[in-house]
Amino acid sequence: MDLPPYATLGQKIWHYGFLVICGLIFFFLIAPIMVIIPLSFNAEDFFTFTPEMLAFDPEGYSLKHYRDFFTNPDWQQALWNSVKIAPAATFLSVTLGTLAAIGLSQDHVPFRRAIMAILISPMIVPLIISAAGMYFFYSRIGLQGTYLGVVLAHAALGIPFVIITVTATLVGFDRSLTRASASLGADPVTTFFKVQMPLILPGVISGGLFAFITSFDEVVVVLFVGSANQQTLPWQMFTGLREQISPTILAVATILVVISIALLTTVEILRRRSEKIRGMSPG
């Protein structure tokens, strides 16, 4: 991207113009997310910067919206529901998904394409359609409005992510290692836990993180499959945004942004680690 020393004026203008455009697009990507962080410390119940805030007057800032989030029973119940649902759904998708990914990476799998299409489908079908179908079907079999129903629905939505990340990791897995382990007398279960699992663990964990964030962020399906007792954090935000918009939402949003930064960092570290193990990247 460096400009050659012999560049003409027109080329220079074009080059810097391009960089400015790119900067504006990055601004468009990041600014909306960053703007809510200072706004969440607003001392007033406004959604915009007050004159006190712009003057960096400490009076203009407060933690009252965070206090509201941590004391309001509605928000606490929603947080607690999210914390109960997401790990259960993640556990289901990761255990079943990892097993299936190992099965799918074998040499001779009959109907591999058809099976793959079915397992990936929850990611392809628009959420509103999944939600409609699950609402109809789960109310037929009595799962609508239950904790189990929401967990099963979220697990189904998380499975494609686990399958994709784990199969990608398994491509670089040297299968002569399992044969070596077997030749040294280990049974398949020991081989799996002692040899294969530690090596594909980064892929499994990042698949699990994807499944977790899918469930933790999901609102359409839980709106239909859940009932008031399964009201999750995104659901509470959704009703908050639609009906009585309260600045507490900005505090929650800030907390969620911090969580996503943490998750993003973890996934990035895991990805580099697994690439290093597979010898695909020098860094």
Added chain:
Amino acid sequence: MSTLNSSGPQTADAPTPDDAFHEATGLDARESQPPHGSGDGDGPVLAADGRPLKQSLKRALRAQKLRALMLIAPLLIFVLVTFIAPIADMLFRSVENQIVSDTLPRTTQALAGWDEDSGAMPPDNILAAFTYDMVAAAERKEHTRLGTRLNYEMTGISSLFRKTGRRVDDFGETYLDQFEALDPAWEEAKTWVRLMGDPDWLAANADWAAEADAAGRDFDKPAPPFELKPGIAAALPETADAYAEFARITQVEDEDNPAEEEPWAPVYLALFRDLAKQPAPDFAALAAPDRALLAPAAQAVPDFETVALADLYIKADEDWADPEVWKTIKAFSPDYTSGYFLASVDLQKTVDGVSAQPEDRQIYMLLFKRTLFMSMVIMGSCVLLGYPIAYLLSNLPMRTSNLLLILVLLPFWTSLLVRTSAWKVLLQQQGVINDILVWAHIVADDARLVMINNQFGTIVAMTHILLPFMILPLYSVMKTIPPSYVRAAKSLGATNWTAFWRVYFPQSVPGIGAGCILVFILAIGYYITPELVGGTTGTFISNRIAYHISSSLNWGLAAALGTILLAVVLILYWLYDRLVGIDNVSLG
């Protein structure tokens, strides 16, 4: 990036079962050749355990396939039950229409022979069938559900059914009074149950009643289900049918004993119609006491004062005189209907065929068009904004581009609701953008821009949300374009623009294709963002689906709209698979 069909780098130096498989096919070929010369006559190659090698290799292969399937099976079953079955259920609901024939079984059968072009109400026999169905449905409280269902097809039927359901158990009262005047025995439940009930059932039912009386309150043994006396259905077909319905509902819905309850008035209507039939019914097959009860009634019936059922219905609600009501019931009699699909494309189903909906009800084509149009606009703005970013990222040194990639991945990882609420905060009339514009004196304080709750709000917010899905596939394609091609073009005299347009751009087209389809698929089914920032003009077809599920409760129409949307997505997805390949879905 995963390529599932490669079997790993180790195949070159280590033997795998795959090699064995190839060997087995090789052996196969060798055996099928006729042995030439005498040196080959020592039979097939044997494995260590004495079996032919080909057989044992095949067995090993089968075991391997089975093991792979066993590992996949739990997840496959899980997805089939929790995800595929719901989708199948939705497809089924989009054509299912059993509620009409389940609630009005006699009517739908009778209407099959009705000439709908007569321009009048159906004749008495159909109205009688409808009366028996309605009184049963009203007792089960199902008539309002059916009314709601038919109201989707013709406005006003819902209230018609509700009103009539309250009065239909009086239809036939004229005959009830006249039968009772003739013989007070008709008034008694016992007379009826003896006439209609099977003797064995009568005995069992009497035992059950005695047991219930003795046990008192907490008695929960089910009563023996009512059975008709043999022969009675032949002698008095309508009466037997109507009474059996009455007895079953009394037992199941009301948990009463039919031997102690007087039948509904429509049962008397049925009795009158049976007795008044020409030629007179034959009671020869019945027992003597029944004959004694029925003979005087049969003789008196021709002199009964009659009342036309049509008048009763018109008195209950004059809308019944409108043949359109009956045409609608007839048009929706079959168990499966294309009605919901027709309604999803602004058509309606009538007995005469398919016709367009009235102008004021045509909204779905508009919504589909708007959904497609806005998804295209969002896709277009994603290409415009995503292309420069992807180009920049793929041409910067690794370290810088990795750092900048985080700026793309952060929105990708941030909760959808956080991003939507951010836009709500920014775009409001009292929001940050308007405040800045007012502060900079670009707009006046009293002329703040309306940027939310319209199409503009939806397009801006969704472009922001979907932009990473455009950048990531573009970036992964651009990374593979060797920079030497552009340099070569320039060294051959191409200007910057020509080098880009003729050499670089064509190589990035697969990335544009992949990104566009991905963004389009995601945009077309979006629900949350249009719901929150779309107002009334920026909503998508998915918002209508949600409305029909949770507010109007027209599940069939919701399912049909969903099925159409699903079909569009699957076609696009098939295209994506052809262009990019299903295994190449990358997660950053």
